Amino acid sequence: MEIRKNTLVWVVIGVLFLAVLFxxxxxxxxxxxxxxxxxxxxxxTGWSENEIMNYEMHGTVPARLQGNGAASSPSSGSGxxxxx
Numbered sequence: 291m292e293i294r295k296n297t298l299v300w301v302v303i304g305v306l307f308l309a310v311l312f313x314x315x316x317x318x319x320x321x322x323x324x325x326x327x328x329x330x331x332x333x334x335t336g337w338s339e340n341e342i343m344n345y346e347m348h349g350t351v352p353a354r355l356q357g358n359g360a361a362s363s364p365s366s367g368s369g370x371x372x373x374x
Contacts, residue, residue: 332351334342341352 332345334345337345337352344350344352
């Protein structure tokens with residue numbers, strides 16, 4: 291009985307380890323045209339002061355950038371960071 295418990299624990303640890311490796315690979319392979327590769331921040335050149343304020347305060351990306359892969363498509367949510 292003790293051997294089954296130990297085996298189950300190691301199988302769960304192995305599955306979690308593989309999941310962490312997979313998700314780490316997926317995150318590292320993400321790249322967006324509007325995201326600066328060195329700092330990971332959005333390129334805000336050409337944004338108005340109001341657009342910058344809306345992004346900083348609410349997490350919303352301007353609608354003109356949403357079709358360029360800078361944010362999620364309108365059908366998948368509101369584009370806000372918090373989702374509210």
